[in-house]
Amino acid sequence: MKKKSMLYPGAKVAVMGLGISGRAAVRYALRCGAEVFVSDNRQQEKFLAEEGAFLAETNVLWEAGGHSREFLRRAELLLVSPGVNLHLPLLSELRDDGVKIVGELAVAAGQMDVPVVAVTGTNGKTTVTTLIGEIFASAGKRVFVGGNIGTPLYEYLLHPQDYDIVVAEVSSFQLESAGDFAPDVGVLLNVSPDHLDRHTSMDRYVAAKMQLFVHQQPGSVIIINGDDPLCRRLPPALSANVRTFGKNDAPSALIGDNRITLLTDSTREEYQFAEMGQLNDITLMNYAAAILAVRAQGCTHAQILAGLQAFRPLPHRIEFVAELNGVSYYNDSKATNTGAVIGALAQFPGNVILLAGGRDKGDDFRLLRESVAAKVKKLILFGEAAGLLADALTDLVEVLPARSMDEAVRTSAKNAAAGDVVLLSPACASFDMFTSYGHRGNEFKKAVSALQEESA
Incomplete structure (x- = not known):
């Protein structure tokens, strides 16, 4: 109502x-x-x-x-x-x-006559929001995809008759001013340190994320990453149904062996991805969250599979760019916090030359120490936060400076051997040297392309 x-x-x-x-x-x-x-x-x-x-x-x-x-x-x-x-x-x-x-979530609260799926989390929001929207579209629904992803919810409110369902990406900033916004399905993908320059503490950051759930009504659905202890820190006395995804603790969507097994409502559904190639853990976690969300709104197994198979990964997210002289180059410019970098490094067995730096957002770069020690052979740093990153990591790995993206890529090429991975995964915002993470990622790809042309 x-x-x-x-x-x-x-x-x-x-x-x-x-x-x-x-x-x-x-x-x-x-x-x-x-x-x-x-x-x-x-x-x-x-x-x-x-x-x-x-x-x-x-x-x-x-x-x-x-x-x-x-x-x-x-x-x-x-x-x-x-x-x-x-x-x-x-x-x-x-x-x-x-x-x-x-903010716009508070204005939209109670004004939408169609089901609302809202997605938040430190990393992966845009990917999962886009994927959910594409699955609904492949199922024949007229879907509005907006919020933090780029199209304001006000645009839905101006044309509500055009849509059957709303899928919204929501940020911690939006949730701070969300009023009594309450989605029918709320998804929390993960929580790791981010935007602490504004939130000032992890407790306040987590509390902002949890605002997604506090006004939900009985019959609505909460979907969280069961492997993430901060996601499990749910507010008390919630009335929505909680479903989890992950590898541990009996989740509703179990991840493993390049498949996702749905275990809800006394049913067992298998989603096999052999035909799509080997998927990394980050992709499988994102897929599991999306499957639970669309299943909660009635999409069938066949519709979900069709949507997953048609989906193409978004750029700047562990995006393979090229292989040159046996060295693989990956663009992960969207990794603007330590949690995203840790997740990216986990996808490689080792021998990584890591390109990092940019504008600090209040993150604790010491959180990278374990992953860097295990996976990184050289660290190339650029941007305003280069000194902070060096202070946190220089005792673990050789650190090399770069004044530009082109210099960072050329330095990585000089220090790489066949079998190595060059990974741009900055752990920082882009606004010291670039207009956006997309601009930063594109400059990385341009620099790699220039190396290819010179090599040819």
Whole structure:
């Protein structure tokens, strides 16, 4: 049953930041009849150059060059994007002024007439969200795939009649401002240190992830990684049904021998992947989570298999790039935290030349020590966090510096022997040297391609 919307005719609503999410929020708030204000950090000249057409189309009040209390306090409701830190002093002042501060999940809560599957976790969110969406699509459903993956949920709210089901990737930042958002199926893939520069502690980071489950109702489903102790740290008194995936402790989806065995509701289903080649453990864990999610929404064994077989892995995730002089090059640029790097290194028997570095997010790089000692023969470091990584690991492995991605790749080639693996798995954000992890991964692939051309 729908609840009363936060956005209603005459409501005074402010939108903080006019990015992709902000523009969608403005359109939806106007559709609901609200009076809308926009506040943006960009300098006025730049803001008008980039958003002038949108401002003219929507005719909203706006300010640029920073966010002011005087402008925003006139609102009853402030809609923030995931990138806005909820602990900013300005937001505390606005709360004191009586302004309610929420994100898109809180706005969407109770406004969706179709089933909702929501996926979170430190690593693998985009892959599993995309996979679930593709399985539903192959089963004939009109599926909306959005949230943190790139398309705001506001876009669904603007066109709800077009869809049969919603699949949303949700981040810890979004869950902090999620209100009473409650998916029909909530999936938690894994938890390892990430974004601690914002969350400040692992306890707060885990608590943010667990917000996915706290408002679920009886009959809804919780899916967690049973092998991950932090995923098992569920809040008390949950009313949803809990299902697990993994290799241990009698999971609902058992992983092993290149297959997944579903063991729920007194049934046993086998998903064999021999025809798809040998899959690594990370892929099998992602597949298991997706299978449990779509099975909970009625997809058949045949529909799931068809969706899995049609799915193509996303780029920048342990992506094979090339083999050159017997050395294999892999692009894992999406690995922006230590947990992802540990998972990537586990997929190789050893002899890895690891390329790492970038912008630190508050991670503890000492968590890499065991994996690096076991698998890495040389460590090539670049970017702002190179010194921190070296401090944590230099006693375990030879460390070589690089000032650019091209230099990192060339250094790795000079130090590699046949049978080695060169792995870009940075453990850091990309924004010191690149515009995104995708840009970083593409530069790695370009550098490897240049080596191939020179070798030819």
